[in-house]
Amino acid sequence: MSSPNGLPVVVIACQVLQDLLQRLLPPDLARQVTFMDYGLHRVPSKMTWTVQDAINAVEEPSLIVLGYGLCGNGLNGVQAGRHTLLVPRADDCIAMLLGSVKAYLREFNAAPGTYWLSKGWLESGSHPLKEYQEYQAKYGPDKAMWLMDQQYRNYKRLVLVAHSQEDLDQCRLVALEVARFCERWNMRYEEILGSDNYVRRLVEIAGDLSKADGEFLVIPPGGVIQQAQFIR
Amino acid sequence: MSAIYEQLAMVVLEGDKDRVVELVNKGLSEGLTAKDILDNGMVVGMNEVGARFKRGEMFVPEVLMSADAMQGGLVVLRPQLVASGAKLIGKIVIGTVKGDLHDIGKNLVGMLCEGAGFEVIDLGFNVDPDKFIAAIKTHQPNIVGMSALLTTTMRAMGQTIKAIEEAGLRDKVKVMVGGAPVDAEFARRISADGYGSNAPAGVDLAKRLAGAA
Numbered sequence: 001m002s003s004p005n006g007l008p009v010v011v012i013a014c015q016v017l018q019d020l021l022q023r024l025l026p027p028d029l030a031r032q033v034t035f036m037d038y039g040l041h042r043v044p045s046k047m048t049w050t051v052q053d054a055i056n057a058v059e060e061p062s063l064i065v066l067g068y069g070l071c072g073n074g075l076n077g078v079q080a081g082r083h084t085l086l087v088p089r090a091d092d093c094i095a096m097l098l099g100s101v102k103a104y105l106r107e108f109n110a111a112p113g114t115y116w117l118s119k120g121w122l123e124s125g126s127h128p129l130k131e132y133q134e135y136q137a138k139y140g141p142d143k144a145m146w147l148m149d150q151q152y153r154n155y156k157r158l159v160l161v162a163h164s165q166e167d168l169d170q171c172r173l174v175a176l177e178v179a180r181f182c183e184r185w186n187m188r189y190e191e192i193l194g195s196d197n198y199v200r201r202l203v204e205i206a207g208d209l210s211k212a213d214g215e216f217l218v219i220p221p222g223g224v225i226q227q228a229q230f231i232r
Numbered sequence: 233m234s235a236i237y238e239q240l241a242m243v244v245l246e247g248d249k250d251r252v253v254e255l256v257n258k259g260l261s262e263g264l265t266a267k268d269i270l271d272n273g274m275v276v277g278m279n280e281v282g283a284r285f286k287r288g289e290m291f292v293p294e295v296l297m298s299a300d301a302m303q304g305g306l307v308v309l310r311p312q313l314v315a316s317g318a319k320l321i322g323k324i325v326i327g328t329v330k331g332d333l334h335d336i337g338k339n340l341v342g343m344l345c346e347g348a349g350f351e352v353i354d355l356g357f358n359v360d361p362d363k364f365i366a367a368i369k370t371h372q373p374n375i376v377g378m379s380a381l382l383t384t385t386m387r388a389m390g391q392t393i394k395a396i397e398e399a400g401l402r403d404k405v406k407v408m409v410g411g412a413p414v415d416a417e418f419a420r421r422i423s424a425d426g427y428g429s430n431a432p433a434g435v436d437l438a439k440r441l442a443g444a445a
Contacts, residue, residue, distance in 0.1 A: 043288035044412065070383050073413045091384045108384060112331040112358055135293060147293045154333035154357055227418060231387060 007084060009206050012036065012054045013067020016093050016120035020163065020199045021067060029207055030065075032058070038124035040074060041092070047074030056081060061221065065206045067199075069093060070230045078225040085219035086212070088202055089230055093118075096202075097161045099195025101215065101232070107192070113156035115187065118194075119167055122174050128152055129181040149185075158187045161194040168193065234264060237273040240305070244277025245284075247297025249304040256305045266312035270347055274302050275432065278344065282430035292336065299340050306347055313349075320351050322442030325367045326377040327355035328411075329388035334381035337411055340431040341377060341438075348435050350375075350442070361388075361395035368401050374442045377434065379411040386413050390422035406441040410434045 011033040013021055018035045025033065034054060040047035051074070055064055061082045068075055069090035078085070090096055094116050095104035107114065117127055128148065135144035160175040162168045168191055179189035198215070205211045212218050217229050236259045243251040252274070259269045281298045284290040290298075324345055328338050335357040342352045353371050355363055364376060376396070380386045389409050396402050409419050410428040419427035425441060428434025 042291075045286070046288050070413075072381075072383065073415070076415075091382065105384075108331065112385075113333045139293070143297075147296055150296050150336060151292065154335065227383070227413070227415070228421065230383065 007063040008060055009065060010034075010058050010062045010083075011065045011067060011206075012051065013065070014038065014040070014071075014093060015124065016118060017067040017096060017199060019119060019167075020096075020196050021203070024196060024200050024203045026203070026207070029203070031062070038120065039126055041071035044072045044074040044076075047071060048077050051075065052078050055079075055083060055085075058083060063206060063209070065202060067096075067202070069095060070227060073227055075225045076227045080219045080221055080223045080225075082221055084209075084221060085217070085223070085225065086202070086206055086209070087217045087219065087225060088198060089215055089217050089232075090198070091230065094161075096198045097163075097194045098192070099197040101198075103195065107159075111157045113154055113187075115152070115155050115158050115182070117158065117160045117171070117175050117178065119162055119171050122171055122178075127178045129178045132181065152182070152187075153185050155182070155185055155187050157190060158182050159190045159192055161192045163194050163196055165193070234259065234262070234272075236262070236264065237269070237276065240269065240273030241277035241280065244274050244298055244302050244305070245280050247294055247301045249297075249301040252301045252305040253308055256308045260308075260312065266309040266316060267318065270306075270309055270313070274305050275344070275347070278302055279432040282432040286430050295340070296336065299336075299343065302347075303343055306343065309347075313347075318349055321349040321439065321444035322374040323351045323353070323371060324375040324377055324438055324442075325353045325355060325364065325371055325373045325405075326379075327359035327364065328357040329378050329380050329385055329392055330358060330360050331388055332380045332382060332385035332411075333357045334411075335379075337381070337431055338377075338379040341379070341410065341428070341434045344431055344435040345377075345438055348439060349444070350438065361392040364392055365396060365399045365401060368396065368399075368405055373405060375406045375408060375438055377408045377410070377438065379409070380414065381411050383413045386411070386418065389414070389424070393422055393424060408434065408437050408441060 008031040011030045015035045015038045064083045066087045069092040095101045098104050132148050240255045342354050346352045378389050406425040408426045409424045426437045428437045
């Protein structure tokens, strides 16, 4: 199946966007959809070559939709090779979960010290409570708490973002458990109903590249993703 | 070269604070100078920490423990460093930029700069450009060091440099930047004087900017 762009569409995305993409991708749009491990961004240099390997593995010249933001420079230096790349022009997945870069910046400016939880992040165990449990197993309770304090003491807010009331309800139990743990640093707990608008548009543009605007990057064959392209 | 140096580098790398303190004391009792213990032992270990972190072979908890171990050694060495009459090599104002509260790297740079002989004025995290400007006026540092962990907040570095310019202070200080998303190209674009790829590299840069290396 080719897109109206004439190129087969391939999606390579972080698992954190799996729910949204599976819901929004028209069944006949993408020839291949690959969800990559959560948390590649923790080592951006590794993320770069992991994503690059996934791109290089696509043989036929394609429109590759990357379900990633710049992610701590994880995409910086990724090469299109024989493909065309379509990338949301976002710092990270939070903008995509909230629906726009604007919404992200609004939240960011309201409370810079926000730790974000999403269904995906909770399911993958990527949250402070799990982190503490892992440290505890490895280093013992005192050292574990010291490590946590070093990393989280400046945060002010814990926010669960989801895209339906149902998802919020489903995630709340675990989120509240995390929230209780984070009370140690006086983090307040909030819930935000996100928007699927950004991912919806990503999918729409994958079907018609002419609709791409300043919220997206289109990297032609031979091009390279660069940090500067994300700076607004 | 004393075997103590190698051992010290190793125990800093391992984040073993007790052993660091023990070896520092041993070195001093054997007549090694505080400066040599620091430069040839602990700093060598910390440089390796920086390199491994960058390569994804060490993670934040291990880096924190190495930093804490080194801090333990520095507490022992500090009186000796002061008593040796070593001149301060410069003054540096540091902080994470507005919107960014990730201060682990900045704290590490501060500690290493202090060890290297800088007077360090730490403005903390989420530092407004105005606060940097006020600190430049008050403390008249040679260097201002800014860090950010997020690409979202990295932009505030350029804004802070601009504010320093507008306050007419840009030629009074060297500006260095660092943090995970920062690279040389970005530093050049925002007209910083330099960028450190990790904390030890940041300190080397600070020394060069202060004309001490």
